[in-house]
Amino acid sequence: MTAPAGEGTEWVWKALSDPTRRKVLDLLKRGPRTTGGLAEVFPSLSRFAVMKHLAVLERARLILVERRGRERWNYLNPVPIRQIYERWISDYEGLWAGSLLKLKRHVEQPNERSVRR
Amino acid sequence: MTAPAGEGTEWVWKALSDPTRRKVLDLLKRGPRTTGGLAEVFPSLSRFAVMKHLAVLERARLILVERRGRERWNYLNPVPIRQIYERWISDYEGLWAGSLLKLKRHVEQPNERSVRR
DNA sequence: GTCATATGTGACCATATGGTCACATATTTG
DNA sequence: CAAATATGTGACCATATGGTCACATATGAC
Numbered sequence: 001m002t003a004p005a006g007e008g009t010e011w012v013w014k015a016l017s018d019p020t021r022r023k024v025l026d027l028l029k030r031g032p033r034t035t036g037g038l039a040e041v042f043p044s045l046s047r048f049a050v051m052k053h054l055a056v057l058e059r060a061r062l063i064l065v066e067r068r069g070r071e072r073w074n075y076l077n078p079v080p081i082r083q084i085y086e087r088w089i090s091d092y093e094g095l096w097a098g099s100l101l102k103l104k105r106h107v108e109q110p111n112e113r114s115v116r117r
Numbered sequence: 118m119t120a121p122a123g124e125g126t127e128w129v130w131k132a133l134s135d136p137t138r139r140k141v142l143d144l145l146k147r148g149p150r151t152t153g154g155l156a157e158v159f160p161s162l163s164r165f166a167v168m169k170h171l172a173v174l175e176r177a178r179l180i181l182v183e184r185r186g187r188e189r190w191n192y193l194n195p196v197p198i199r200q201i202y203e204r205w206i207s208d209y210e211g212l213w214a215g216s217l218l219k220l221k222r223h224v225e226q227p228n229e230r231s232v233r234r
Numbered sequence: 235g236t237c238a239t240a241t242g243t244g245a246c247c248a249t250a251t252g253g254t255c256a257c258a259t260a261t262t263t264g
Numbered sequence: 265c266a267a268a269t270a271t272g273t274g275a276c277c278a279t280a281t282g283g284t285c286a287c288a289t290a291t292g293a294c
Contacts, residue, residue, distance in 0.1 A: 010136060017134035018282085019127060022205065029212065036240060049283055051242075056281095070240050070291040078212040085206050088139065095146065095195035135252085153270060166253055168272075173251095187261040187270050 012080040015060035028076035035072045129197040132177035138170050145193035152189045
């Protein structure tokens with residue numbers, strides 16, 4: 001990964017770019033889980049693979065961890081997701097509405113495959 | 118990349134996970150550009166590297182391309198970003214507000230480093 | 235203390251990613 | 265047509281990523 005890369009949301013984007021990790025977050029949205037409990041949800045993955053994903057999520061502070069006895073409880077932290085929205089996605093809201101009238105001609109041709117490949 | 122992965126937004130997440138590509142989108146938000154015009158903005162990258170990024174963005178349909186003569190004009194398509202928001206991010210809005218009261222204890226400890234590493 | 239359980243570490247591997255370079259093709263201009 | 269410009273292709277490379285396995289450690293239950 002080399003460097004945290006200025007802004008601070010960099011690791012969050014990386015963490016969110018994997019579907020398994022997004023699914024983990026979706027699960028934690030409904031309440032905290034232990035590492036083993038999470039691993040059970042992904043029968044196709046080894047427990048170790050799940051642990052690696054959790055490490056990536058933790059680095060991005062998308063999850064917070066509390067050790068209770070020999071268990072590790074993983075909690076969702078929604079704050080970084082909010083930041084992604086506020087600092088980047090929301091800037092595109094203007095375009096979703098209108099204002100891209102000049103693009104419309106090009107964008108909205110039913111199923112135009114990039115105007116001739 | 119292997120497979121488009123069910124949902125359809127998969128390539129969009131991958132495309133957005135790179136800071137250079139997000140910067141390209143930020144530039145295109147202000148209007149279309151040619152490939153060469155974009156490459157000039159990234160003096161640290163070769164034109165070929167920029168072209169590869171554009172290919173990734175095009176695969177995700179985040180940009181749409183029109184060839185005019187010997188030039189290639191790249192247009193932003195904001196629709197996939199909107200879908201990311203609607204189909205995933207917005208599901209976390211509830212948590213941003215309150216409703217995570219049970220988490221608060223754990224989440225909001227000033228700078229707790231994952232409760233002991 | 236001993237054993238089972240829950241998690242962590244280290245080594246390793248295949249593929250994806252981000253990048254390079256050399257060269258090919260297409261299009262405008264004189 | 266010839267030259268300059270704009271983009272595209274193929275081969276290649278280093279590192280990151282997602283995954284495996286074997287083994288180590290910590291904690292709760294008897």
